[in-house]
Amino acid sequence: MQQATAEAPLASLGGARPPTAGSDFAPLLREVRAAGLLERRTGWYVVGIGLNLLALAAVVAAVALVGDSWWVVALAVPAAVFWARSAFVGHDAGHAQITTDRRVSAVIGLVHGNLFLGMSRAWWNDKHNRHHANPNHIDKDPDVAVGALVWTRHQAALRQGFTRWLTRHQARLFFPMLLLEGLNLKVSGLRDLRRQAPRERAVEASLLAVHYLCYVGFLLAVLSPGKAAVFALVHHALFGLYLGMAFAPGHKGMDMPDPQHDRWGHLKRQVVTSRNIRGGRTTDWLLGGLNYQIEHHLFPSMARPHLPLAQPLVRAHCARLGLPYTETGLVASYAWALRHMHDVGAPLR
Numbered sequence: 001m002q003q004a005t006a007e008a009p010l011a012s013l014g015g016a017r018p019p020t021a022g023s024d025f026a027p028l029l030r031e032v033r034a035a036g037l038l039e040r041r042t043g044w045y046v047v048g049i050g051l052n053l054l055a056l057a058a059v060v061a062a063v064a065l066v067g068d069s070w071w072v073v074a075l076a077v078p079a080a081v082f083w084a085r086s087a088f089v090g091h092d093a094g095h096a097q098i099t100t101d102r103r104v105s106a107v108i109g110l111v112h113g114n115l116f117l118g119m120s121r122a123w124w125n126d127k128h129n130r131h132h133a134n135p136n137h138i139d140k141d142p143d144v145a146v147g148a149l150v151w152t153r154h155q156a157a158l159r160q161g162f163t164r165w166l167t168r169h170q171a172r173l174f175f176p177m178l179l180l181e182g183l184n185l186k187v188s189g190l191r192d193l194r195r196q197a198p199r200e201r202a203v204e205a206s207l208l209a210v211h212y213l214c215y216v217g218f219l220l221a222v223l224s225p226g227k228a229a230v231f232a233l234v235h236h237a238l239f240g241l242y243l244g245m246a247f248a249p250g251h252k253g254m255d256m257p258d259p260q261h262d263r264w265g266h267l268k269r270q271v272v273t274s275r276n277i278r279g280g281r282t283t284d285w286l287l288g289g290l291n292y293q294i295e296h297h298l299f300p301s302m303a304r305p306h307l308p309l310a311q312p313l314v315r316a317h318c319a320r321l322g323l324p325y326t327e328t329g330l331v332a333s334y335a336w337a338l339r340h341m342h343d344v345g346a347p348l349r
Contacts, residue, residue: 025267025298028317032299037310041303045098049089049108055082056116060218063231068223073231080238086112087119087243088288094125095300114207118215120189122196122204132300136256136273144256148177149341152256156344168349171342174248181240246286249277249333250293253340254326270297271318275336276311276327283330284308294325 032038059079066072090112092098093105106121113121127142134140136151144151149170150159159167166173190208193201219228255272257264264272277283277291284291292307295314302310318325328336 024265024321024323028267028298028314031313031317032302032310035309035313037306037313038299038302039306040097040099041305042099044303044305045089045092052082052085052089056086063218064222068227070227072223072227073234076231076235076238079235080242083117083235083239084242084246085288086116088246088290090117090119090121090124091128091288092304094121094128097301097303110203110207114189114204115211117185118189118208118211119185120192120204120208122200123189123192124185126192132297134257135270135297136251136254137259138256139259143251149174150344151252151340153344153347156348159348164348167345170345171338174338174341175241175245178241178244179237181244182236182238183240185240185243186236245334246288246290248337249287249330250274250290252337267298267321268323270294271314271323271325273297274326275333276325277330277333278327279330287330291330 055078059075059082063072063075063079066075089098090109093108093112096102096105098108099105109121109125113119113124131141131143136144138144138152138155146155146158148166150156150167156167189204193205196204215232216228219231222228223231251273254275257269257273271294274293274297276294277287279287279291289296289304289307292311295302295307295310298314299310315325
């Protein structure tokens with residue numbers, strides 16, 4: 001069940017006028033647009049991208065200076081952090097938050113995804129846009145489809161063999177499994193190349209090839225094969241853990257619409273399936289704006305620095321409608337998600 005924030009207790013949906021498709025969102029949209037919060041902040045992004053590039057260059061230089069020493073593995077930590085920062089930029093470009101120019105957005109996404117991370121922009125955009133259209137919908141949201149983890153007891157009941165054991169213990173295995181997410185993102189992107197149109201596939205595959213050649217070539221030029229392999233594994237493990245910990249708090253354990261009966265409008269569909277994370281500028285920086293998950297889902301093209309400015313407007317609008325607006329601390333959000341995963345696997349224990 002949803003819970004309202006302590007700062008703004010709200011009535012339950014059962015005691016309020018249920019939102020209707022479109023009409024309950026329109027007043028909020030007008031208010032947000034009138035406040036200028038749908039304008040792009042391209043200059044803000046230019047500065048942020050520039051600083052991230054400098055940070056990545058500094059990490060590369062540090063690896064070269066440390067050279068063939070086991071101490072170089074410690075540099076996998078900042079490398080993972082600034083890789084994740086690159087992923088946040090690619091995410092924002094995919095939503096047209098940086099600029100309205102589609103070609104520029106595509107270039108930014110290709111550079112930060114394919115070239116820097118070895119992660120397919122086309123695969124990510126397709127998957128992520130389907131998630132945004134129907135968050136937590138088991139038939140339409142790929143993020144809650146059956147995979148290594150499952151998100152409903154019905155999905156759990158169909159598990160057999162090793163996957164059944166995995167589901168029984170998925171809550172305690174969640175964070176260790178995130179260590180594999182960095183590699184999974186690359187493998188998923190490579191597999192998706194078959195789906196892409198020839199011209200798109202040629203661009204994506206070429207940039208991915210350049211990424212692998214540069215990444216592997218640089219490590220082998222500086223490190224012995226053994227140290228290079230350890231650095232790459234630690235780097236990708238921390239990158240996957242960081243990204244997973246940034247994306248997981250937004251939806252795991254929140255309401256999931258009944259595919260057969262629920263016909264929610266845009267406002268309810270995005271608000272009750274999403275959770276915000278409280279915190280200040282540090283939280284904003286670490287989570288790349290994903291801590292404002294409700295605002296981001298309501299206005300996907302909203303520039304990241306405008307999300308905290310939109311929050312009071314969205315919270316007040318939800319309060320007027322009696323729609324639960326969920327916000328919690330970061331640690332509490334993980335506990336919430338883990339409880340949900342534990343509950344899903346309960347019938348198998």
